[in-house]
Amino acid sequence: MITLLNQLAGQSSPPSSDEPWPELPPPDDLWPRIHxxxxxxxxxxxxxxxxxxxxxxxxxxxxxxxxxxLLLQLHPVP
Known part of the structure; x- marks a missing residue:
């Protein structure tokens, strides 16, 4: 997802890291270019x-x- 957002903004992808959740760039920098x-x-x-x-x-x-x-299946049959 981060790579896609960076591609839409025309930026290069951030280097991969061992962190489970990499930091996103501040939205003020990225969103206007994507929009x-x-x-x-x-x-x-x-x-x-x-x-x-x-x-x-x-x-x-x-x-x-x-x-x-589902309700009809739960209804008890006499």
Whole structure:
């Protein structure tokens, strides 16, 4: 993840170390350069609006079906 952030910012990767969690550069130095390289096109987000709504509704319906099937399995049969 750190390597990817540095690549997006146009910096070289930090040298590898034995530390389990390497230090990130201060966000004030890194984020403006990354944000400048991300395209900011509102038309892209508008084209994804309905597919995301449909995918969300399908996910909710699948969740409801799973919950109902689990509840029916827990219901004691006389």
């Amino acid at each position: 400048a390289r991300i395209p900011d096109d509102e038309n892209d987000s508008r084209s994804l609006r309905w597919p995301l709504i449909i995918a969300g509704l399908v996910g909710i319906l699948i969740g409801v079906v799973i919950c109902l099937s």
